[in-house]
Amino acid sequence: MLIFLTGFMGVGKTTIGKQVASLLGVPFIDLDQEIEILEQKSISAIFTENGEDYFRKVERALLENLIKTKKEPTIIALGGGTMCHLSNHLLILKNGIAVYLKKSWEEIEKELSLMQNRPKLSNRNTSEVYQLFKQREPIYALSQLETLANTSFDTKKLANRLKLLTNR
Secondary structure, eight states: OEEEEEOSTTSOHHHHHHHHHHHHTOOEEEHHHHHHHHHTSOHHHHHHHHOHHHHHHHHHHHHHHHHHHOOSOEEEEOOTTGGGSHHHHHHHHHHEEEEEEEOOHHHHHHHGGGGTTSTTTTTOOHHHHHHHHHHHHHHHTTSSEEEEOSTTOOHHHHHHHHHHHHTO
């Protein structure tokens, strides 16, 4: 079973994903890191040099490939916009469990200054990023599982919930 971690940028998909994968004894994949390896450049550089449409095509192809080739349980951290494309959303929900790592806007806003390397943040002010957050939030909420990724978040609880769902 594939477990897809989704949520807005800065909620901890990679950090939490690595911890949960370790607790479950399964592989971890960060979709954005895999794209950077494949393209041999940063996500920001891909957006700048090739545009978002190109990035989304590469992202979709890699997502399809992972779903096709990963037969063992795997935790996959998605990019913040991956689930926002209907075809990706349906593919993910059909082929695994989507877990929405939810944080309040106030918590995310505190992290914004640390996230300036994100392509969706460049040349945007806080209110524009907030609008992006509000657009994406209802899409993330369509995941099969939702958990608060706030300061009291417990990766062991999430791992135990996932064990029950995946019979591991």
